[in-house]
Amino acid sequence: xxxxxxxxxxxxxxxxxxxxxxxxxxxxxxxxxxxxxxxxxxxxxxxxxxxxxxxxxxxxxxxxxxxxxxxxxxxxxxxxxxxxxxxxxxxxxxxxxxxxxxxxxxxxxxxxxxxxxxxxxxxxxxxxxxxxxxxxxxxxxxxxxxxxxxxxxxxxxxxxxxxxxxxxxxxxxxxxxxxxxxxxxxxxxxxxxxxxxxxxxxxxxxxxxxxxxxxxxxxxxxxxxx
Amino acid sequence: xxxxxxxxxxxxxxxxxxxxxxxxxxxxxxxxxxxxxxxxxxxxxxxxxxxxxxxxxxxxxxxxxxxxxxxxxxxxxxxxxxxxxxxxxxxxxxxxxxxxxxxxxxxxxxxxxxxxxxxxxxxxxxxxxxxxxxxxxxxxxxxxxxxxxxxxxxxxxxxxxxxxxxxxxxxxxxxxxxxxxxxxxxxxxxxxxxxxxxxxxxxxxxxxxxxxxxxxxx
Amino acid sequence: xxxxxxxxxxxxxxxxxxxxxxxxxxxxxxxxxxxxxxxxxxxxxxxxxxxxxxxxxxxxxxxxxxxxxxxxxxxxxxxxxxxxxxxxxxxxxxxxxxxxxxxxxxxxxxxxxxxxxxxxxxxxxxxxxxxxxxxxxxxxxxxxxxxxxxxxxxxxxxxxxxxxxxxxxxxxxxxxxxxxxxxxxxxxxxxxxxxxxxxxxxxxxxxxxxxxxxxxxxxxxxxxxxxxxxxxxxxxxxxxxxxxxxxxxxxxxxxxxxxxxxxxxxxxxxxxxxxxxxxxxxxxxxxxxxxxxxxxxxxxxxxxxxxxx
Numbered sequence: 001x002x003x004x005x006x007x008x009x010x011x012x013x014x015x016x017x018x019x020x021x022x023x024x025x026x027x028x029x030x031x032x033x034x035x036x037x038x039x040x041x042x043x044x045x046x047x048x049x050x051x052x053x054x055x056x057x058x059x060x061x062x063x064x065x066x067x068x069x070x071x072x073x074x075x076x077x078x079x080x081x082x083x084x085x086x087x088x089x090x091x092x093x094x095x096x097x098x099x100x101x102x103x104x105x106x107x108x109x110x111x112x113x114x115x116x117x118x119x120x121x122x123x124x125x126x127x128x129x130x131x132x133x134x135x136x137x138x139x140x141x142x143x144x145x146x147x148x149x150x151x152x153x154x155x156x157x158x159x160x161x162x163x164x165x166x167x168x169x170x171x172x173x174x175x176x177x178x179x180x181x182x183x184x185x186x187x188x189x190x191x192x193x194x195x196x197x198x199x200x201x202x203x204x205x206x207x208x209x210x211x212x213x214x215x216x217x218x219x220x221x222x223x224x225x226x
Numbered sequence: 227x228x229x230x231x232x233x234x235x236x237x238x239x240x241x242x243x244x245x246x247x248x249x250x251x252x253x254x255x256x257x258x259x260x261x262x263x264x265x266x267x268x269x270x271x272x273x274x275x276x277x278x279x280x281x282x283x284x285x286x287x288x289x290x291x292x293x294x295x296x297x298x299x300x301x302x303x304x305x306x307x308x309x310x311x312x313x314x315x316x317x318x319x320x321x322x323x324x325x326x327x328x329x330x331x332x333x334x335x336x337x338x339x340x341x342x343x344x345x346x347x348x349x350x351x352x353x354x355x356x357x358x359x360x361x362x363x364x365x366x367x368x369x370x371x372x373x374x375x376x377x378x379x380x381x382x383x384x385x386x387x388x389x390x391x392x393x394x395x396x397x398x399x400x401x402x403x404x405x406x407x408x409x410x411x412x413x414x415x416x417x418x419x420x421x422x423x424x425x426x427x428x429x430x431x432x433x434x435x436x437x438x439x440x441x442x443x444x
Numbered sequence: 445x446x447x448x449x450x451x452x453x454x455x456x457x458x459x460x461x462x463x464x465x466x467x468x469x470x471x472x473x474x475x476x477x478x479x480x481x482x483x484x485x486x487x488x489x490x491x492x493x494x495x496x497x498x499x500x501x502x503x504x505x506x507x508x509x510x511x512x513x514x515x516x517x518x519x520x521x522x523x524x525x526x527x528x529x530x531x532x533x534x535x536x537x538x539x540x541x542x543x544x545x546x547x548x549x550x551x552x553x554x555x556x557x558x559x560x561x562x563x564x565x566x567x568x569x570x571x572x573x574x575x576x577x578x579x580x581x582x583x584x585x586x587x588x589x590x591x592x593x594x595x596x597x598x599x600x601x602x603x604x605x606x607x608x609x610x611x612x613x614x615x616x617x618x619x620x621x622x623x624x625x626x627x628x629x630x631x632x633x634x635x636x637x638x639x640x641x642x643x644x645x646x647x648x649x650x651x652x653x654x655x656x657x658x659x660x661x662x663x664x665x666x667x668x669x670x671x672x673x674x675x676x677x678x679x680x681x682x683x684x685x686x687x688x689x690x691x692x693x694x695x696x697x698x699x700x701x702x703x704x705x706x707x708x709x710x711x712x713x714x715x716x717x718x719x720x721x722x723x724x725x726x727x728x729x730x731x732x733x734x735x736x737x738x739x740x741x742x743x744x745x746x747x748x749x750x751x752x753x
Contacts, residue, residue: 070429071422072381075395079422082402082645083414085652092654115440167289170388173620173640178291183639186556186621187629189563189583191299199292206287237524299557302564390552399642400552403513404520406644409671414648 013190014197024180025201031094031176032163035101039162042102043109043155044148050110051117051147052139061110068107074168076100081172093174097166105162109155116151117143149220156213160206167202177201234401234417241397242424248311248393249380252318256379257372259319260326267331270352278327285324290385293317298389314386322379329375333368334360366443373436377429384425394421490540492704497697500568505547508534509567512552513643515667516722517573517591526550529722530571533590536714537569540705554641555621559583562690568698570690573661575623576745577685585695586688587702589743590715592735593661594681595624598650598668605657606678611635617646617655623750624659627683631753643668650675666728685750686735686743710737 014021050061068076081096091099120143128138167178175183181198185191266278285293294317301307308316337360345359387396398421405413489496500506510530511518521527531550538548553561558570562584575593576586599605612634618625620639628635638655640646647668650658657678658665665677689706691698709715715736723729737743 066430066433067426070377070381070433071425072384072395074384074387075418075421075425078395078399079414079418082648083418085648086412086415090652164287164289167291168385170291173638173645175639178289182295182556183620185299185560187579187626189559191560191563192303195292195296195300199288199296202289202292203284203287207283210287233522233524299560299564302566307565390557400512400520400524403642403644404522404524406647407513407515407519407668407671 009192010190011193013188013193017184017188017194020180020184021177021197021201024175024177027094027097027174027180028163028166028176028178031097031101031169031174032166034098035105035162035166036159038098038102039105039109039159040155042106043113043158046106046110047113047117047151048139048144050114051121051143052135065107065110068104069111073100073104073165074171076104077168077171093169093172096172097169097174097176100168101162101166104165105158108158108161109151112151112154112158113147115154116149117147119150120147146222149222152217152220156217160209160213163209164202164206230405230413234405234413237401238394238397238417238420238424241392241394244311244391245383245393245395248314248318248383248386248391251315252322252383253376253379255315255319256322256326256375259323261330263323263327264330264334265356267327268334268356282324282327285320286328288321290317290321290382291388293320294385294389310386310389310391313389314383314391318379318382318386321382322375325375325378326372329368329371330364332371333364336367337363370436370440370443373432373439377432377436380429380432381425394424487539488543490543490705490708492540492701492708494701494704495697496541496701497695500541500698504542505549506534506538506541506569507549507551507567508537508569508571509551509553509558509561510534511554511572513554514573514664517663518571526552529591529719530573532718532722533709533715534571536709537702537705540708541701555619555625556641558621559690562692565692568691569702573664574687574690575661575683575685575750576688577623577626577750579626580690583693584690585693585699586690586745587699588706588737589686589688589745590706590737591663591687591732592685592743593663593687594684595627595659595679596662596665596677596681597679598647598658598660598665598675599656599678600650601674601676603656603676603678608632608679608682611657614657615655617649617658619643619646619660622660623683623685624661627751628659630751631682647672663732666731670725670728683750683752686745688745706737710742711739713738 046061046064049057077096077100080091080100081093084091117139121139128142129135133141166176169176170179170182173179177198181194185194188194263278263281266274267282269275294314297308297317298310298313341359341363342355345355350358383393384395386393387399390396392400398417402414402417510526511528512520512526514528516528518526518528518530534548534550535545539545541547551561551567553567553570553572555572558572558574559580561567562570570584573591573593574580576589580586597605597608597611605611611632613636615636615638616628618628618637618639620641625637625639628637638649640649643660643664646658646660649655651672651674662677662681669675669677689702691702716733716738719732719736720729723732734741735743
């Protein structure tokens with residue numbers, strides 16, 4: 001197939017490099033999986049602490065959340081990789097990969113979970129406490145399960161963004177899927193085939209994740225809506 | 227103040243102007259196109275919804291970096307060539323408009339069904355139902371996520387550095403490059419901190435505004 | 445109004461920087477030499493016997509992809525302007541084309557994206573420290589050569605690494621798409637490459653010990669070592685090959701014009717005059733003198749593969 005300006009489209013080129021792309025994809029999945037799991041954990045724990053209004057801790061959490069939500073992830077990545085070593089802390093590309101995703105996604109998830117918990121805190125938890133439940137028990141047994149279910153759609157959105165944003169690691173030349181493709185283009189010049197291939201891979205995985213999370217959201221939706 | 231600061235500062239300021247222009251253009255285009263598409267997503271016509279859905283799912287599903295590379299390096303092969311700024315603006319707007327469409331659809335659908343049914347029973351047609359009943363309420367609900375999207379787009383402009391646009395991030399990279407190669411070394415911390423601070427100062431008030439609107443809705 | 449806004453933003457940025465830089469005290473005194481324009485005043489186009497291609501002529505400017513991280517050949521100077529040996533050549537080409545050394549659009553490219561910039565029509569010409577290789581010649585057309593370099597190693601002064609053989613099994617820092625990376629991929633499969641896109645990133649990575657050596661063109665490494673007293677250049681030059689400019693495959697009009705223009709510059713001994721201006725170190729000048737095209741000293745591409753292991 002020949003495109004305008006004489007570019008020869010060679011689909012078999014993609015198949016010759018499936019191995020390289022596979023290695024890159026594995027790295028993408030590794031940093032994304034750690035980043036997503038961490039962002040979820042950070043979100044629940046710090047979100048709960050923020051909703052429970054633990055003094056000092058709550059202010060510290062606010063600082064963390066606002067710093068990471070109000071600055072670009074790409075600059076955060078540059079900072080962790082290139083600037084931190086100047087202060088004596090050197091992290092590998094892999095570590096910066098999952099850590100930056102975890103910190104970024106975590107900041108958004110803290111907000112998501114906090115909002116979810118606080119939405120419940122008002123009505124149900126007050127009711128529980130009126131019935132004589134201690135505060136922590138009321139939180140654990142009512143706010144945590146109900147609040148998490150309220151937060152679920154926005155949380156899963158962020159987790160999918162974490163996966164997509166793993167492509168930002170191109171900035172520090174960590175050879176995940178996008179960087180692998182760019183490196184192959186640099187040597188082989190097959191720009192069309194390469195970006196078509198990884199575009200399909202990313203879209204496919206994102207759609208798969210959306211389908212999965214939609215199923216989970218339906219399963220855990222609060223009956224009667226909220 | 228060390229001697230290297232002032233040339234770097236004026237270089238970053240030039241980059242900041244490009245960043246600001248890119249953000250404004252992408253935000254306006256995303257909001258306008260997004261509102262249009264989002265409204266189409268609430269139309270009764272299944273065919274229209276399906277077409278818009280495909281657009282939304284593709285541009286929301288792809289990492290922005292891939293969209294930018296595609297517009298910048300791949301489209302010229304089939305004869306569509308735009309300069310770096312336009313490529314960045316188009317890429318961000320494709321992503322932003324798809325997200326805006328979802329914001330609008332979500333806001334419209336969050337207006338309880340009963341209201342549309344009641345208006346329908348009172349004899350309102352679909353357009354006047356939308357204009358007089360649904361959209362005014364949806365607009366209030368859409369405001370917090372809309373501001374969130376504005377913050378997000380402002381931050382995502384930094385990705386234009388990946389295709390070589392001389393925005394504030396690229397300007398900082400080139401400054402660090404120049405100082406490092408001149409044998410100075412060790413300027414990444416102050417320069418990148420400055421870039422982080424600039425984004426923080428722009429985005430924090432917007433984030434707080436969004437939260438204030440959210441609180442007011444409850 | 446515009447100007448005032450600019451001053452305001454600059455001042456604000458300076459404040460922000462000053463606030464953020466309290467930890468870093470050392471002033472860098474950049475050692476870049478002049479020669480930023482070094483070109484004649486605007487006048488008439490120079491007739492080199494071959495007509496400038498119509499596409500370029502109608503744009504009124506020559507679009508050239510250059511390095512911005514490769515001193516003293518192509519880099520950004522203290523005034524944030526493109527500068528260096530290759531930049532001076534680009535100004536001369538613009539002068540020949542339009543009679544105006546500034547009828548030029550310079551785009552910063554890297555080893556990994558320069559060919560994509562050319563094939564996507566964003567630039568007319570690659571002039572970015574590109575060694576001739578048979579593989580590259582299959583995708584783009586090379587003009588006549590204007591310089592030459594081989595691959596060597598930049599290592600810390602205290603390093604025990606003295607040759608390529610000692611790199612087996614180690615992490616080596618390289619630049620994506622650069623000749624050094626291609627050579628290592630082909631000839632030393634047991635070397636683990638840590639790839640970066642820009643020189644400063646690679647240099648920073650070397651000082652952070654993310655690899656035992658930085659493999660790159662000897663021309664660049666000599667410059668880096670001269671500015672960083674803690675580093676030294678070692679190894680025999682590998683993959684030695686001349687640098688050519690690149691034009692789109694089959695674009696004979698552009699190729700012929702560029703070659704004619706380069707011949708004109710060679711005949712007027714521009715390359716050597718300018719090289720002495722941009723590379724001030726006398727010993728480096730002598731070392732590379734034979735790689736600069738002069739009247740009576742033409743460079744040529746090797747007939748076989750440049751990737752000799």
